[in-house]
Amino acid sequence: xxxxxxxxxxxxxxxxxxxxxxxxxxxxxxxxxxxxxxxxxxxxxxxxxxxxxxxxxxxxxxxxxxxxxxxxxxxxxxxxxxxxxxxxxxxxxxxxxxxxxxxxxxxxxxxxxxxxxxxxxxxxxxxxxxxxxxxxxxxxxxxxxxxxxxxxxxxxxxxxxxxxxxxxxxxxxxxxxxxxxxxxxxxxxxxxxxxxxxxxxxxxxxxxxxxxxxxxxxxxxxxxxxxxxxxxxxxxxxxxxxxxxxxxxxxxxxxxxxxxxxxxxxxxxxxxxxxxxxxxxxxxxxxxxxxxxxxxxxxxxxxxxxxxxxxxxxxxxxxxxxxxxxxxxxxxxxxxxxxxxxxxxxxxxxxxxxxxxxxxxxxxxxxxxxxxxxxxxxxxxxxxxxxxxxxxxxxxxxxxxxxxxxxxxxxxxxxxxxxxxxxxxxxxxxxxxxxxxxxxxxxxxxxxxxxxxxxxxxxxxxxxxxxxxxxxxxxxxxxxxxxxxxxxxxxxxxxxxxxxxxxxxxxxxxxxxxxxxxxxxxxxxxxxxxxxxxxxxxxxxxxxxxxxxxxxxxxxxxxxxxxxxxxxxxxxxxxxxxxxxxxxxxxxxxxxxxxxxxxxxxxxxxxxxxxxxxxxxxxxxxxxxxxxxxxxxxxxx
Numbered sequence: 128x129x130x131x132x133x134x135x136x137x138x139x140x141x142x143x144x145x146x147x148x149x150x151x152x153x154x155x156x157x158x159x160x161x162x163x164x165x166x167x168x169x170x171x172x173x174x175x176x177x178x179x180x181x182x183x184x185x186x187x188x189x190x191x192x193x194x195x196x197x198x199x200x201x202x203x204x205x206x207x208x209x210x211x212x213x214x215x216x217x218x219x220x221x222x223x224x225x226x227x228x229x230x231x232x233x234x235x236x237x238x239x240x241x242x243x244x245x246x247x248x249x250x251x252x253x254x255x256x257x258x259x260x261x262x263x264x265x266x267x268x269x270x271x272x273x274x275x276x277x278x279x280x281x282x283x284x285x286x287x288x289x290x291x292x293x294x295x296x297x298x299x300x301x302x303x304x305x306x307x308x309x310x311x312x313x314x315x316x317x318x319x320x321x322x323x324x325x326x327x328x329x330x331x332x333x334x335x336x337x338x339x340x341x342x343x344x345x346x347x348x349x350x351x352x353x354x355x356x357x358x359x360x361x362x363x364x365x366x367x368x369x370x371x372x373x374x375x376x377x378x379x380x381x382x383x384x385x386x387x388x389x390x391x392x393x394x395x396x397x398x399x400x401x402x403x404x405x406x407x408x409x410x411x412x413x414x415x416x417x418x419x420x421x422x423x424x425x426x427x428x429x430x431x432x433x434x435x436x437x438x439x440x441x442x443x444x445x446x447x448x449x450x451x452x453x454x455x456x457x458x459x460x461x462x463x464x465x466x467x468x469x470x471x472x473x474x475x476x477x478x479x480x481x482x483x484x485x486x487x488x489x490x491x492x493x494x495x496x497x498x499x500x501x502x503x504x505x506x507x508x509x510x511x512x513x514x515x516x517x518x519x520x521x522x523x524x525x526x527x528x529x530x531x532x533x534x535x536x537x538x539x540x541x542x543x544x545x546x547x548x549x550x551x552x553x554x555x556x557x558x559x560x561x562x563x564x565x566x567x568x569x570x571x572x573x574x575x576x577x578x579x580x581x582x583x584x585x586x587x588x589x590x591x592x593x594x595x596x597x598x599x600x601x602x603x604x605x606x607x608x609x610x611x612x613x614x615x616x617x618x619x620x621x622x623x624x625x626x627x628x629x630x631x632x633x634x635x636x637x638x639x640x641x642x643x644x645x646x647x648x649x650x651x652x653x654x655x656x657x658x659x660x661x662x663x664x665x666x667x668x669x670x671x672x673x674x675x676x677x678x679x680x681x682x683x684x685x686x687x688x689x690x691x692x693x694x695x696x697x698x699x700x701x702x703x704x705x706x707x708x709x710x711x712x713x714x715x716x717x718x719x720x721x722x723x724x725x726x727x728x729x730x731x732x733x734x735x736x737x738x739x740x741x742x743x744x745x746x747x748x749x750x751x752x753x754x755x756x757x758x759x760x761x762x763x764x
Contacts, residue, residue: 138191139208148215149180153222160226161235168236168460175239176222182244183214209254210247213298216259217241220266230274236460238273240421242302243338245377251335252298261294269299272306277505278314281307301330305339305346312350315506315544320350341367341380345387352394353547355583364391378415382408382422389429393436396589401433402440420458424465427451431472435479438631439669445480448473467496471511474518481673481710483521490518506544509535513548516555523712523749525562532556550580554594561601564751570605573598587621599640604754608644615640631670634661635678642681651688658682676705676715683722696726717746718756724763736763 154173161169190207193199199207218241225235255262268287272280288303308323324347331339344367351360364387370376371384389404408426412419431451434444452473455466474490477483497511512531519528532555539546557572577598580591595618602611619636622629638661645654658681665675679702686695703719720743727736740763747753747760 138188138194149176149218149222153219153226156226157222160229164229171236171460172225172239175236176218179214179218179241179244183211183218186244186247187211205254206250206252207247210250210252210298211244212255213252213262214241214244214247216263217266217270220263221270224267224270228274236458236463243377243379245379246336246338249335249337249375249377250298251333253295256294262296262299265290265294265296265299269303277310277501280310281314281316284310297330297334298336301327301334301336301339304330305343308343309346312346312353312544313505313507315542315546317350317354317543317547321347324350337370337373337376338380341370341376341384344370345383348387348391352391353544355547357395357584357588360391360394364388378411379419379422382411382415382419382426385411386422386426386429389426389433393429393432396436398433398437398440401429402437405430405433421465424455424458424469427454428468428472431476435476438671441476441479441671444476445473445482448476462496462500464497464500467493467500470496471514475514478518478521481712483518483710483712487518487522487524490515506542509538509542509545510548513552513555516559520555520559520562521712523714525559529556529559529563532559550576550583550590550594552576553579554597558597558601562750562752566601566605566752570601573601586617587624592618592621601752603640603643604752606647606754608647611640611644615644630664631668631674634664634668634670635674637661638665638678639674639681642685646681646684646688649688651685655682655685655689658685671709672705673709673711676702676709676711679705680715680719680722683719687722687725690729692726692730696723699723699726713746714750714753717743717750718753721747721756721759721763725759728763 154176157173157176158169161172187208190199190204190211194201194204221239221241225239230238265287268283272283272287275283284303284306288300288307291297291300291303304323304327308320308327311317311320311323324343328340328343328347331337331343344363348360348363348367351357351363364384367384368388371381385404385408389401389408392398392401392404405426409423409430412423412426427447428451431444431448434440434447448469451469452466455463455469459465470489471493474486474493477486477489494508494511494515497508501508513535516528516531516535519525519531532552535545535548535552536556539549539552545552554573554576557569557574557576560566560569560572562569573594577591577594580588580594584590595614599611599614599618602608602614615636619633622633622636626633638658642654642657642661645651645657658678662675662678662682665678679698683695683698683702686692686698699719699722703716706715706719720739724736724739724743727733727739740760743756743760747757751757
């Protein structure tokens with residue numbers, strides 16, 4: 128029969144001799160401190176600490192049972208308990224910091240966490256020193272960095288890394304490397320981030336921390352993406368996936384890997400693969416008995432992105448985004464960074480569905496929350512302003528958009544993260560400059576952005592094709608037909624490598640862009656043939672109404688140039704119906720009005736033609752780049 132003394136040896140008390148426990152006294156003190164600040168998420172913060180203490184206690188008891196059953200040796204158990212005591216030290220220090228500093232920033236719910244408790248089951252760590260005070264002091268310094276701006280955290284955490292190395296605190300040393308890499312990445316210091324993450328990965332291999340290995344690899348993949356190094360990003364993601372598929376890999380680590388795989392698939396434009404990865408990642412998260420809110424937050428954001436790029440699923444993206452907004456608000460609070468990011472994703476989903484007015488209003492709110500919730504100088508604010516510029520462009524507010532793109536371009540030399548988007552920034556600055564009627568200045572900027580994109584990503588990258596598409600729009604309006612044909616040939620070559628996947632893009636290339644060139648070259652019958660073929664493809668593939676409206680418009684123009692006025696009117700009215708369904712921007716309807724006015728004028732309905740022209744003239748005054756329609760409008764006077 129086992130003695131009480133033996134049981135006590137197998138399962139010593141869980142109270143840390145250094146930190147004390149999260150107990151009723153600490154709970155009451157925290158409530159008093161934060162209630163005085165009027166913190167609106169106090170109960171969620173308390174609940175987070177309750178869950179963490181239960182998690183520590185559960186793992187402690189599981190360790191005791193494993194010793195009793197012989198599954199763990201006494202040395203293995205002591206190593207695991209040493210890790211759990213570190214978690215309890217961190218918990219105690221964090222609670223004390225909240226009580227003493229009384230912080231009230233929006234991210235406090237997100238901060239009410241400690242490093243993954245389950246990782247204690249795997250880590251190979253030296254025991255805590257007899258004198259715990261130097262270790263506790265380092266944890267205090269680590270928690271204090273959370274009050275700082277992201278760029279200001281980097282130097283202190285590097286000091287913690289060096290001090291931890293001297294103390295022999297290998298886990299804290301490893302975590303400091305990882306945090307330095309994450310914060311350097313968030314601050315746009317991509318080269319430094321890569322070096323820190325590389326060292327964190329090596330340390331995690333030595334310490335047998337699968338969680339840190341996967342986080343380091345996924346972050347290295349993310350940094351490579353930001354630097355435009357797609358092959359490197361895929362290599363790191365593949366290494367992470369090998370870890371994820373091991374049966375002993377922690378749930379949190381496995382979920383992070385599938386999340387990163389989804390993120391990479393989105394960046395490559397592989398909508399179906401991305402959708403499967405985010406679905407799998409969310410399933411993994413929900414299998415864990417402990418909440419993984421930060422991982423789930425990222426997965427929910429990428430779920431919306433994946434659905435939004437998947438033809439036929441864009442309405443689902445709005446539903447997923449609205450669900451995500453409610454979830455973020457509940458999990459992190461209304462004024463948290465994650466809630467702000469999810470609002471931004473909802474705005475994007477609305478824009479993809481041409482609900483542009485609501486999208487802009489929501490994105491303005493998202494940016495305001497980001498500024499409120501983020502430390503001053505956070506580079507993500509600049510990136511958010513770039514996304515705001517896209518919403519402004521969608522609403523025809525080109526001058527405001529141009530100012531934001533110019534602000535990003537000015538920041539790029541001093542900010543590595545913003546500089547990673549220099550091709551896109553340069554292209555969009557050119558587009559918005561053209562849109563305000565300054566295309567002599569804007570067109571070379573678009574060309575320069577394309578050159579930068581080719582140098583950064585390679586000629587066939589999807590980003591480069593997007594830049595070519597922006598250039599093509601300008602070429603068609605400016606009448607640069609030879610340049611447009613050369614541009615089209617390159618885009619067609621890229622898309623025909625996977626013609627089935629890009630069938631809709633190829634249909635639009637021929638039925639819209641190439642048809643417009645043929646109309647301008649006075650070959651409307653040839654244009655009509657291309658458009659009808661594209662329309663058949665579009666209907667077969669059940670493409671969205673917005674592009675369908677553009678194809679119907681191109682058909683109407685081709686018929687109009689052939690003086691087949693009744694057929695032209697039918698096609699143009701169908702285009703208007705589809706455009707209304709897709710909630711197209713006002714300039715599209717104005718261009719349709721001009722074409723219909725031409726039909727009216729040719730068929731004797733001159734009064735109606737003048738009324739249409741007057742309405743179109745008022746709208747197109749705000750759209751200097753609608754050059755074809757404006758020329759046709761001038762001829763109707």
